[in-house]
Amino acid sequence: MTHPILIIGTGLAGYQLAREFRKIEATSPLMLITADEGRFYSKPLLSTALTSGKTSETLTTATAESMATQLNATILTRCNVTRIDPAQKTVWIGEKSYPYSKLVLACGADVIKAPLEGEGVSDVLSINHLYHYAMFQDLIKNKKHITILGAGLIGCEFANDLSNAGYEVHVIAPAKSPLELLIPESIGKLLQKALADHGVHWHLGCVASHVNKVENGYRLTLSNGEYLETEFVLSAIGLVPHIALAKTAMIKTQRGVIVNRYLETSAQDIYALGDCAEVEGHVLPYITPLLNSARALAKTLAGEHTAAEYPAMPVVVKTPIHPLVICPPPKDTVGTWKIEAVENDVRALFHDNTNQLRGFVLTNNAVKDRMNLTKLLPPLF
Ligand SMILES: Cc1cc2nc3c(=O)[nH]c(=O)nc-3n(C[C@H](O)[C@H](O)[C@H](O)COP(=O)(O)OP(=O)(O)OC[C@H]3O[C@@H](n4cnc5c(N)ncnc54)[C@H](O)[C@@H]3O)c2cc1C
Secondary structure (H helix, E strand, O other), X not given: OOOOEEEEOOOHHHXXXXXXXXXXXXXXXXXXXXXXXXXXXXXXXXXXXXXXXXXXXXXXXXXXXXXXXXXXXXXXOOOOOOEEEOOOOEEEXXXXXXXXXXXXXXXXXXXXXXXXXXXXXXXXXXXXXXHHHHHHHHHOOOOOEEEEEOOOHHHHHHHHHHHHOOXXXXXXXXXXXXXXXXXXXXXXXXXXXXXXXOOOEEEEOOOEEEEEEEOOEEEEEEOOOOEEEEOEEEEXXXXXXXXXXXXXXXXXXXXXXXXXXXXXOOOOOEEEOHHHEEEOOEOOOOHHHHHHHHHHHHHHHOOOOOOOOOOOOOEEEOOOOOOEEEEOOOOXXXXXXXXXXXXXXEEEEEEEOOOOEEXXXXXXXXXXXXXXXXXXXXXXX
């Protein structure tokens, strides 16, 4: 009997890989294992779902059962893989083992927990899965005042979405401006102003240290000596690739599970893609990189050894109050930003020391330049 190709994870990386594989190989055994319910949904829609009136139910486009039929695959849901044994080519769910012919880690990222104290800490929620979103929608019902920790992509998108839905939103972050790690400060300030004009309150340059329960919610203590009373705290301070499972198999990890452009880990017949992977040194927790990886890896799994290609991949920030497309320069690239503004439309270009364009940020009407600029950027590999 041939052991199945086994994919751990049914997020977009796992399911997309399975779909691409089935386009090439209709019948060979395929198994997916997931710790969650295995519903198919588009995760980026979570941070615009209030505006679009979606719930966790209506965001679901297929159940695990219907995905199993579509993919001609076995899908084990609510099963947490606890260990991988590369020598025996098995994965373990508690005391039960499952053999594989090839194994793919598509196990996503872990949310970073804010270093908070106080008896309200366990009520602070982060959203990185559909079931988190279901909890969130339930918990914010009948509430009006929400505080977000973090002013990165996800924090800003939820700030826009929640304020669209009529909530009073406060954002607390140590940064001087939103999206500080991705875009120049002056452009971050424009986003900050646009969201402030929309009703978002900013508490920048400080962090929350304590979350204590009070009669109608929580009292946050800020590092600048201020206090903020709120009804709900959403933490969006970031994600880190999930590497704990790879470590059980002594697979090499750094920021993520280390893979080459063939998505091969340091262990034979074990691959990784999506948010858990560090591909040729790049940790890019976005959709386009995982789609490119899935296409290449599907071919490799079907017998045609294929490298993934990573062109420059811009990301649309879902803050419709201030449209923004970003393509940050690759990590550690030395160079300078040149920022041109025509009224509210900003075009910021990042050139390296050889004057090669390496990144850009576009706002408002300037987002129309996205395709042309992307063509001018060199591929990552
Ligand atoms: C709110 C939000 C908005 C976003 N918006 C955008 C956007 O606009 N554009 C963009 O490009 N990207 C966006 N992203 C990022 C993008 O959604 C992710 O990069 C992508 O969905 C990651 O998919 P994944 O399959 O790698 O991980 P996940 O979706 O996290 O899936 C991981 C899977 O692994 C399973 N798993 C983990 N550990 C185990 C285990 N031990 N045993 C069994 N199963 C396990 C989980 O149950 C899950 O099924 C957004 C992310 C968030 C949170």
